[in-house]
Amino acid sequence: PPQSTHWLQYDPWGGYRQPLTQPGRPLGSDGGRGKDRRGSLLVGALLLALVAGGIGGGIGAYIERNGGLTTVELPQAAKNSGGRAPDSVAGIAASALPSVVTLHVSGTTESGTGTGFVLDNEGHILTNNHVVAPAGSSGDITVTFSGGETASAEIVGKDSGYDLAVVKVKGVSGLKPLPLGNSDNVQVGDPVVAIGAPFDLSNTVTSGIISAKDRPITAGGEKGDGSDISYVDALQTDAPINPGNSGGPLVDTDAHVIGINSAIRAADSGSTTEGGQAGSIGLGFAIPINQGKRVAEELINTGKATHPVIGVTLDMKYTGDGAKVGAKGAGGKPAVTPGGPGAKAGIKPGDIITEVDGQRVHSGEELIVKIRAHRPGDRLELGLTRSGKDLSMTLTLGSATGT
Numbered sequence: 001p002p003q004s005t006h007w008l009q010y011d012p013w014g015g016y017r018q019p020l021t022q023p024g025r026p027l028g029s030d031g032g033r034g035k036d037r038r039g040s041l042l043v044g045a046l047l048l049a050l051v052a053g054g055i056g057g058g059i060g061a062y063i064e065r066n067g068g069l070t071t072v073e074l075p076q077a078a079k080n081s082g083g084r085a086p087d088s089v090a091g092i093a094a095s096a097l098p099s100v101v102t103l104h105v106s107g108t109t110e111s112g113t114g115t116g117f118v119l120d121n122e123g124h125i126l127t128n129n130h131v132v133a134p135a136g137s138s139g140d141i142t143v144t145f146s147g148g149e150t151a152s153a154e155i156v157g158k159d160s161g162y163d164l165a166v167v168k169v170k171g172v173s174g175l176k177p178l179p180l181g182n183s184d185n186v187q188v189g190d191p192v193v194a195i196g197a198p199f200d201l202s203n204t205v206t207s208g209i210i211s212a213k214d215r216p217i218t219a220g221g222e223k224g225d226g227s228d229i230s231y232v233d234a235l236q237t238d239a240p241i242n243p244g245n246s247g248g249p250l251v252d253t254d255a256h257v258i259g260i261n262s263a264i265r266a267a268d269s270g271s272t273t274e275g276g277q278a279g280s281i282g283l284g285f286a287i288p289i290n291q292g293k294r295v296a297e298e299l300i301n302t303g304k305a306t307h308p309v310i311g312v313t314l315d316m317k318y319t320g321d322g323a324k325v326g327a328k329g330a331g332g333k334p335a336v337t338p339g340g341p342g343a344k345a346g347i348k349p350g351d352i353i354t355e356v357d358g359q360r361v362h363s364g365e366e367l368i369v370k371i372r373a374h375r376p377g378d379r380l381e382l383g384l385t386r387s388g389k390d391l392s393m394t395l396t397l398g399s400a401t402g403t
Contacts, residue, residue, distance in 0.1 A: 087253040092193045093205045095255040097146045099178035100195045100248060101125060102202040103153070103167070105132055107139035115196035115248030116143070116167065117178045117257065119296060123169040126296050127247030128262050129158045129230070130220065132165045143169050146203050157299030159402040160220065161307055161372070163230035163262055164292060165247075166299040178249060181256030183288035186210055186235060194239040194261055194284070196248030208239030208282075214359070216369040217285050219263045231365065233373035234285035235259045241284035250286040259286025291373060308376045308397035311340020312347055314364040322352040322385065323367035345395035348386065355383030371397065 084090040099118045103125075105111060114131030118124075125143065132155055135141055141153040151169040158165035190210045198204050217232045237250060241261050250259035265283035298305045313329035313336075325342075326335040327349050335349045336342050347353075354361055356370040357380055374380065376399035384391050 086255075089193055089205065089207045092251060092253065092255045093195065096178060096193070096195055096249065096251050097203055097205075098176045100146060100203070102144045102197040102200070103127060103131055103247070104142045104144070105134045105139060107134045107136045110134040113197060113200045113244050114246045115244065115261070117195075117247075117249045118175050119166070119300075120177050121175050123172055123175060124156065124296075124300055125153065125167050125169065126260065126292060127165055127167065128260065129160050129163045129165045131247045132158060132167060141167055143167070144202065145172075157303040157305070159295060159299065159305040160228045161230055161402045162287070162291065162295045162305060163219065163232065164260070164287065164295045164299070164305070166296055178251075179254075179256045180289055180293055181252055181254065181258045183235065183258045183290045186213065186252070186258050186288075188213060191253055192237055192239055192258070193251050193255075194237065194241055194245060194248060195251070196241070196245030196261060198240075198242035198244040200244055204245075206240040208237050210235055211238045211283075212236035215285060216363075216366040217263055218365050218369070230262075231369045231372045232262065232285065232287050233291070233369045234263070235288055237284045237286060238282040239284060240280040240282070242280050245284075257289050257292075259289055260292050261286050288373070294375060305402045306376055306399045307402045308371050308374050308378065309340075309400045310342045310345075310347070310371060310395055311337035311398055312342040314367065316364045318352075318364065320352070321362055322354040323361050323364040325349055325351045325353070341395050341398040345382070345393045347382075347384070347393070347395075350386070351391075352385045353382055354385055354390075355381075357381050358383075 084094065086092070086095065101116050101118065103114045103116055105114065112131065112134045114127055116125040116127035116131070119126050132141060135155070141155070142150055143153045144150050149172070151172050153167040153169045156166040156168050188210055191207065192210055193205060193207045195203075195205055213235055215232075215234045215236045217234045218229055219232070220228045220230050235250065235258065237259075239250070241264050245261045248261045249257040250261055252258050261284060263285040264280060265285075267281050295305045313326045313333075315324040315326040318324035325347060329335045329337075336347055353367055356367065359370065361367045361370060371380075374397055376397050378397050380395050380397065382393050382395055384393070
């Protein structure tokens with residue numbers, strides 16, 4: 001007999017099917033059509049499970065790799081105008097960099113890289129003598145500006161005693177001279193920025209402070225005869241300076257040049273021109289710009305620089321405190337030049353000079369450095385010892401042409 005309750009079976013492709021029992025037909029008496037339909041349903045269900053499993057696995061793998069179905073976007077600050085305070089390191093660099101150049105120098109036996117900066121609209125550039133020295137008398141000097149432009153340069157004048165040189169570029173327009181400051185105004189602790197091309201990495205900017213003043217620095221001496229030794233009453237800075245920074249500017253917070261970076265203290269070889277390969281240990285030395293300005297003007301105007309002299313020969317082997325005047329000069333000449341500045345002031349052989357303008361002098365090198373910091377014609381107050389007695393005298397500096 002037919003059942004009173006009609007259970008419905010869901011067909012996912014055909015909706016709801018007829019009741020499992022129909023009036024007048026016993027359950028299971030469908031003539032085989034029910035078995036075929038159940039087989040089809042089973043195959044369809046299996047296919048659906050496989051497809052669903054594949055889709056689900058792919059989605060799961062994607063989620064595992066990417067952390068979700070949405071695109072990740074991290075928060076970020078908006079782009080600013082790029083402006084910086086003029087006295088910040090970035091502001092100083094932006095002002096000074098267009099005036100700084102990289103020099104590539106090549107000669108017959110050696111080559112090198114250094115830095116310089118534009119002095120005027122005529123194309124004069126100030127750098128170190130040891131930067132241009134590899135060019136010799138017939139080498140090539142190429143100047144690269146901060147924007148990438150290049151030009152050939154020629155030497156206008158150089159001086160090994162001051163370790164300064166001036167080169168000139170031609171046919172270059174739009175030059176931006178770097179303003180010169182006053183190194184007499186510099187105080188220990190003042191912030192400074194050094195610009196150069198350490199290891200040929202042009203447009204490199206480092207910062208620090210003036211860590212000391214009036215440092216007596218001697219550098220060079222590769223020739224062995226003393227003709228290439230430079231004497232500098234230097235500004236000391238902890239702004240990192242490395243090979244390639246030579247000749248570059250040391251600038252103050254007004255982006256004015258107060259020094260020419262020239263030497264470093266190497267951990268293994270003492271004070272040296274920074275053209276060597278030792279790295280910075282935070283002891284860099286710059287030629288004060290007041291001295292650099294005077295020498296640059298002379299090199300531009302005459303091709304030579306004048307050196308202030310006192311007209312005496314020093315005993316450089318003396319190991320006591322002070323600078324000792326020798327007993328004899330070179331070639332048997334008098335140690336005190338007759339009629340020279342020293343003789344006129346009253347200096348005699350064997351005197352030990354201990355002070356210059358109230359500043360102590362501990363060696364012959366220090367005395368030369370102190371003298372080189374002045375101009376010919378300047379008057380100096382000297383303190384000295386003669387046969388155990390302290391004396392003082394006034395000396396007017398003479399002049400000699402450098403090399």
